[in-house]
Amino acid sequence: MSAEPNTMNQVRQDEKETGRVEAFSDGVFAIAITLLILEIRVPEPGEGEEASSLVTALLELWPSYLAYLISFLTIAVMWVNHHNMFRLIRRTDNALLFLNSLLLMFITFLNFSTALLADYIKHPELQVAALVYTGTMVVLAGLWNLLWRYVTAHRHLLASNVDPALIQTINRRYRSSILYVIAFLLVFVSPAAGIALVLAMAVFFAITASTR
Amino acid sequence: MSAEPNTMNQVRQDEKETGRVEAFSDGVFAIAITLLILEIRVPEPGEGEEASSLVTALLELWPSYLAYLISFLTIAVMWVNHHNMFRLIRRTDNALLFLNSLLLMFITFLNFSTALLADYIKHPELQVAALVYTGTMVVLAGLWNLLWRYVTAHRHLLASNVDPALIQTINRRYRSSILYVIAFLLVFVSPAAGIALVLAMAVFFAITASTR
Amino acid sequence: MSAEPNTMNQVRQDEKETGRVEAFSDGVFAIAITLLILEIRVPEPGEGEEASSLVTALLELWPSYLAYLISFLTIAVMWVNHHNMFRLIRRTDNALLFLNSLLLMFITFLNFSTALLADYIKHPELQVAALVYTGTMVVLAGLWNLLWRYVTAHRHLLASNVDPALIQTINRRYRSSILYVIAFLLVFVSPAAGIALVLAMAVFFAITASTR
Amino acid sequence: MSAEPNTMNQVRQDEKETGRVEAFSDGVFAIAITLLILEIRVPEPGEGEEASSLVTALLELWPSYLAYLISFLTIAVMWVNHHNMFRLIRRTDNALLFLNSLLLMFITFLNFSTALLADYIKHPELQVAALVYTGTMVVLAGLWNLLWRYVTAHRHLLASNVDPALIQTINRRYRSSILYVIAFLLVFVSPAAGIALVLAMAVFFAITASTR
Numbered sequence: 001m002s003a004e005p006n007t008m009n010q011v012r013q014d015e016k017e018t019g020r021v022e023a024f025s026d027g028v029f030a031i032a033i034t035l036l037i038l039e040i041r042v043p044e045p046g047e048g049e050e051a052s053s054l055v056t057a058l059l060e061l062w063p064s065y066l067a068y069l070i071s072f073l074t075i076a077v078m079w080v081n082h083h084n085m086f087r088l089i090r091r092t093d094n095a096l097l098f099l100n101s102l103l104l105m106f107i108t109f110l111n112f113s114t115a116l117l118a119d120y121i122k123h124p125e126l127q128v129a130a131l132v133y134t135g136t137m138v139v140l141a142g143l144w145n146l147l148w149r150y151v152t153a154h155r156h157l158l159a160s161n162v163d164p165a166l167i168q169t170i171n172r173r174y175r176s177s178i179l180y181v182i183a184f185l186l187v188f189v190s191p192a193a194g195i196a197l198v199l200a201m202a203v204f205f206a207i208t209a210s211t212r
Numbered sequence: 213m214s215a216e217p218n219t220m221n222q223v224r225q226d227e228k229e230t231g232r233v234e235a236f237s238d239g240v241f242a243i244a245i246t247l248l249i250l251e252i253r254v255p256e257p258g259e260g261e262e263a264s265s266l267v268t269a270l271l272e273l274w275p276s277y278l279a280y281l282i283s284f285l286t287i288a289v290m291w292v293n294h295h296n297m298f299r300l301i302r303r304t305d306n307a308l309l310f311l312n313s314l315l316l317m318f319i320t321f322l323n324f325s326t327a328l329l330a331d332y333i334k335h336p337e338l339q340v341a342a343l344v345y346t347g348t349m350v351v352l353a354g355l356w357n358l359l360w361r362y363v364t365a366h367r368h369l370l371a372s373n374v375d376p377a378l379i380q381t382i383n384r385r386y387r388s389s390i391l392y393v394i395a396f397l398l399v400f401v402s403p404a405a406g407i408a409l410v411l412a413m414a415v416f417f418a419i420t421a422s423t424r
Numbered sequence: 425m426s427a428e429p430n431t432m433n434q435v436r437q438d439e440k441e442t443g444r445v446e447a448f449s450d451g452v453f454a455i456a457i458t459l460l461i462l463e464i465r466v467p468e469p470g471e472g473e474e475a476s477s478l479v480t481a482l483l484e485l486w487p488s489y490l491a492y493l494i495s496f497l498t499i500a501v502m503w504v505n506h507h508n509m510f511r512l513i514r515r516t517d518n519a520l521l522f523l524n525s526l527l528l529m530f531i532t533f534l535n536f537s538t539a540l541l542a543d544y545i546k547h548p549e550l551q552v553a554a555l556v557y558t559g560t561m562v563v564l565a566g567l568w569n570l571l572w573r574y575v576t577a578h579r580h581l582l583a584s585n586v587d588p589a590l591i592q593t594i595n596r597r598y599r600s601s602i603l604y605v606i607a608f609l610l611v612f613v614s615p616a617a618g619i620a621l622v623l624a625m626a627v628f629f630a631i632t633a634s635t636r
Numbered sequence: 637m638s639a640e641p642n643t644m645n646q647v648r649q650d651e652k653e654t655g656r657v658e659a660f661s662d663g664v665f666a667i668a669i670t671l672l673i674l675e676i677r678v679p680e681p682g683e684g685e686e687a688s689s690l691v692t693a694l695l696e697l698w699p700s701y702l703a704y705l706i707s708f709l710t711i712a713v714m715w716v717n718h719h720n721m722f723r724l725i726r727r728t729d730n731a732l733l734f735l736n737s738l739l740l741m742f743i744t745f746l747n748f749s750t751a752l753l754a755d756y757i758k759h760p761e762l763q764v765a766a767l768v769y770t771g772t773m774v775v776l777a778g779l780w781n782l783l784w785r786y787v788t789a790h791r792h793l794l795a796s797n798v799d800p801a802l803i804q805t806i807n808r809r810y811r812s813s814i815l816y817v818i819a820f821l822l823v824f825v826s827p828a829a830g831i832a833l834v835l836a837m838a839v840f841f842a843i844t845a846s847t848r
């Protein structure tokens with residue numbers, strides 16, 4: 001497209017461009033977040049006559065509910081994050097698309113980590129599963145930082161009217177992702193503590209993270 | 213984005229903003245409604261020679277068909293509901309996104325409740341499964357009310373030309389969600405009656421709920 | 425929304441309205457068509473040493489490939505159909521949304537019918553499975569006709585510049601859906617012939633159906 | 637639509653038209669890429685007490701991770717490809733929609749080929765699985781070429797301001813898809829080498845493929 005289109009067309013073209021990246025990403029986010037429910041398996045109807053056996057079976061699924069809750073909130077927060085970041089982005093280039101794809105790959109991978117965590121919460125090998133889970137979070141945090149750093153280092157990808165003060169604010173917020181590294185390290189001491197920190201972060205970000 | 217964009221851009225920006233929330237929500241709705249079919253499992257090909265054994269096996273799947281029908285209609289009605297609510301919304305803030313995420317989480321959870329209901333309809337512990345199912349509906353009804361209350365309490369989130377009379381009408385309509393609480397309580401007396409009420413509501417809303 | 429917006433806003437509003445119905449429908453079409461692949465199950469790695477055992481196992485999956493092909497083409501053709509129909513539609517009302525939801529429900533149900541057909545093609549009870557499969561097609565054809573009839577009977581739902589001759593052409597085309605009834609009836613004589621007719625129609629429509 | 641709409645409407649109509657094809661395709665891409673994770677199955681919690689048994693089980697899943705990585709990158713690259721191709725396309729016709737559907741069918745089929753490859757990497761019959769996997773890639777490469785050739789042979793489908801030099805550049809790039817045929821043939825000599833070539837291509841295209 002070497003021909004120079006007029007400004008109006010350029011704007012429309014740009015919008016369309018990031019529009020499809022956002023649409024594709026939204027699709028992956030939406031599917032990844034919805035597939036999480038498939039990991040909670042319905043207890044097999046048994047032959048027991050006593051009224052409380054299904055209640056017990058449902059209560060014993062708490063690791064699945066917990067893992068579901070943490071991962072759902074985390075993906076939802078990441079979607080809001082993606083939404084906010086791409087509101088500032090007007091153009092895409094190949095490196096941006098590649099980083100975005102890697103990010104989506106690990107968001108999808110969270111389905112595996114979540115199922116692993118749920119299946120091993122009551123098992124002696126919980127520590128391994130918790131390391132995989134928090135490790136996935138560390139990789140995700142790293143990719144978010146990389147993506148944001150790349151975009152701010154290539155200002156032509158950003159909308160021209162983005163306030164530099166806003167970029168500083170976001171830079172500061174991204175620094176909090178060091179907490180995922182702490183959660184990962186905490187698992188070596190106490191898996192429960194590490195998972196609790198990830199849950200706390202998911203709830204904290206879900207409630208407080210500003211969309212501006 | 214402290215810079216003051218002109219009104220035209222503002223409008224476009226706002227549209228784009230709710231646009232992505234709607235697109236993401238549409239994705240979750242579409243996936244949640246489509247995954248329901250995975251809960252109807254094809255009967256294993258047996259070795260019987262008599263022509264009627266597959267017919268019998270297919271007929272015995274009626275709890276799955278019934279649960280599928282109720283949940284599909286319910287999610288479809290909720291999608292129309294979401295569609296209508298967001299036609300009035302022009303801006304989003306973090307609390308709105310959070311409430312919307314919680315709503316989507318329980319819509320997704322309906323897949324689990326539906327599978328549970330289908331597996332236990334012919335089982336002595338149907339009551340427990342029916343309580344989980346109608347309980348999920350109660351939570352969903354509560355979240356819808358919360359979301360609508362939040363939006364109407366923060367008028368700047370609504371389009372400026374929304375007629376106050378329309379808001380009153382919707383307020384009244386939302387009050388009918390008390391019927392889900394009645395369905396939940398009815399399950400203690402008769403699980404079948406509770407489920408029948410939820411089905412009746414799904415069909416009623418699907419046929420009559422006005423899009424205006 | 426009793427306030428009278430100006431024409432420009434009206435147009436935008438209308439576009440947005442059908443836009444979301446189309447987006448939601450696209451989502452369901454895309455998911456239903458993609459989930460089909462989950463029904464083709466990878467053969468278990470056996471212990472046989474002879475080089476041809478996986479080849480044999482893959483070849484024996486032909487009923488799954490065939491059912492996958494027919495259903496994929498059918499859903500793809502129906503998506504094109506939906507796309508073409510909604511290009512003419514400018515407004516939606518509740519009945520339209522309801523009919524559209526029923527249509528999507530049976531498109532989703534096709535996943536079950538397809539799995540059933542694939543599992544029973546080599547089984548003595550193929551006839552039952554083929555009746556369910558072609559029966560699903562008959563219901564779908566009926567819903568398409570109903571949807572189109574509803575829209576043409578309520579002209580205010582259509583774009584104002586739709587050529588009446590075009591409507592006549594589409595009316596004629598929809599009459600060909602009687603072939604699905606013939607396929608259904610043919611199954612009573614020969615299941616293979618009935619399925620072959622559905623396949624032939626999927627290929628024929630996929631290749632020839634005009635988008636205008 | 638025989639009535640002649642004004643140019644402005646024509647542009648909007650065209651945009652909307654390719655818009656829905658892109659939205660539907662994005663949906664299929666997003667779902668196909670996300671479903672890949674379902675093929676990595678969580679190891680069953682065993683009864684072993686020794687701390688390393690889950691670590692071992694997770695490490696032994698490497699064929700699944702590898703197949704996941706290759707297929708994820710491949711689908712991501714194809715999505716970028718689709719995105720770039722449709723940025724140049726302004727109109728659709730039935731043949732284009734049909735070719736696009738076939739393309740989506742084989743992208744979906746990649747889920748099956750990926751699962752097959754992962755399950756057979758450590759099995760004596762890896763060659764058969766690798767032939768199916770690289771064969772799927774060959775079919776996909778062929779369909780991409782066919783689609784691009786069709787579009788360039790029917791210039792009215794392209795945007796009027798597309799630079800002929802750009803078309804030449806893309807023509808050259810598409811020629812590299814011959815490498816998939818080489819990967820397929822390589823499998824007859826060494827399955828590992830054939831798969832390595834496909835992986836190398838996925839990484840190479842993911843990093844270097846220009847979006848212009």
